[in-house]
Amino acid sequence: xxxxxxxxxxxxxxxxxxxxxxxxxxxxxxxxxxxxxxxxxxxxxxxxxxxxxxxxxxxxxxxxxxxxxxxxxxxxxxxxxxxxxxxxxxxxxxxxxxxxxxxxxxxxxxxxxxxxxxxxxxxxxxxxxxxxxxxxxxxxxxxxxxxxxxxxxxxxxxxxxxxxxxxxxxxxxxxxxxxxxxxxxxxxxxxxxxxxxxxxxxxxxxxxxxxxxxxxxxxxxxxxxxxx
Numbered sequence: 001x002x003x004x005x006x007x008x009x010x011x012x013x014x015x016x017x018x019x020x021x022x023x024x025x026x027x028x029x030x031x032x033x034x035x036x037x038x039x040x041x042x043x044x045x046x047x048x049x050x051x052x053x054x055x056x057x058x059x060x061x062x063x064x065x066x067x068x069x070x071x072x073x074x075x076x077x078x079x080x081x082x083x084x085x086x087x088x089x090x091x092x093x094x095x096x097x098x099x100x101x102x103x104x105x106x107x108x109x110x111x112x113x114x115x116x117x118x119x120x121x122x123x124x125x126x127x128x129x130x131x132x133x134x135x136x137x138x139x140x141x142x143x144x145x146x147x148x149x150x151x152x153x154x155x156x157x158x159x160x161x162x163x164x165x166x167x168x169x170x171x172x173x174x175x176x177x178x179x180x181x182x183x184x185x186x187x188x189x190x191x192x193x194x195x196x197x198x199x200x201x202x203x204x205x206x207x208x209x210x211x212x213x214x215x216x217x218x219x220x221x222x223x224x225x226x227x228x
Contacts, residue, residue, distance in 0.1 A: 005117035006163070007108045008032045010060075012048030014188045014209055015123035015166055018174050020055055021181035022165050023121045031059040031115060035104060037067040037097075038074055043189060043197045050187035063107055071097040072192070079193040081202040092131045093204065095192055101134035105143055105162070112160065113151050121163045127170045140164050171212025179218070186221040198223045 006028035010016045023030050034048045045062065052060045069075030072094040080094060101124065108120045124135040133139065144162040148154040166174050178185065190209040191199035199206050201224035213220040 003027055003029050004119060005029050005031055005112075005115055006119040006121055007112040007115065007117055008121040009104055009108055009123065010034050010048050010051060011123075012044035012046065012051065012188065013123070013190045013205075014178070014185060014212075015125060015174060015190075016048075017051045017055075017183050017185075017188045018178035018181065019121050019123040019163075019165060020051060020057070021178060021183050023163070024055060025181055028119060028121075029059075030055075030057050030121075031111070031117065032057050032061075033108060033111060034060075034062045035065055035107070036062055037065040037100075039067075040073050040079070041189070041192055041194055043194050046197055047187055047189045051183075054184050054187060061111070065103070065107075068098065071095060073097055079200075079203050081200075092133065095204065096132055099134065101132075101139070102143070109147050109151065109160070113153050116153065116158075118153065118158050118160050119163060120160065121165070123166050124164050125166045125169060125174070127168060137164075137167060140167065170215075171208055172215035175212050175216045175218065179216075184221075188222060195225060198225050200225055 006023050008020050008023050008030045010020055010032040011034060020030060020032065032052055034045055036045060067074050072079050074097055077094055105122065112120055126135055140162050147160040154160055189199060190205045192203040192205050193200045199222060210220060
């Protein structure tokens with residue numbers, strides 16, 4: 001049986017690297033895409049390329065986008081630091097980038113139609129970071145519906161599926177899944193404010209990651225600027 005293609009959004013972070021491993025394990029041929037959008041944590045692209053190599057991905061593209069501000073990740077806004085993951089507020093954080101996943105999925109949709117591919121994988125999650133409105137099940141469902149009325153391939157009968165396998169997993173479960181799939185977590189970056197490809201260990205993303213490894217009873221092998 002011929003393998004199906006899948007466009008996989010790969011940031012170089014822990015979640016997207018695990019999603020890539022899931023797509024491969026499920027028998028898809030991954031066409032990975034990353035985005036250079038002027039993000040503060042642009043060094044994540046180094047890790048995306050590492051995962052492409054480590055997971056033996058043949059097809060990989062980086063799209064450069066001239067993004068706007070309005071987020072701590074793309075503008076001169078301070079990254080929030082918290083002492084404990086339990087202190088992270090539930091409201092929409094300043095690290096939210098306006099419509100980012102809508103834009104990324106739109107690129108993935110266009111690329112998938114170009115490839116005559118009907119599967120798109122994205123690493124959104126609502127359990128550990130429900131503050132982002134574009135990580136909710138409603139968003140994924142509505143985008144999939146839109147994709148299936150807005151593309152030539154869907155009108156001609158090739159329906160598009162948005163796969164979000166991590167949607168309802170907590171960080172511990174995501175890490176355990178990646179461990180089973182032999183993801184090398186040393187070469188992933190979750191940090192919002194890294195320096196020289198080293199995680200800060202203080203931002204929300206670092207704290208959630210560290211807490212996930214703690215709950216999974218595993219040591220995080222990636223580098224942090226201080227002992228955590």
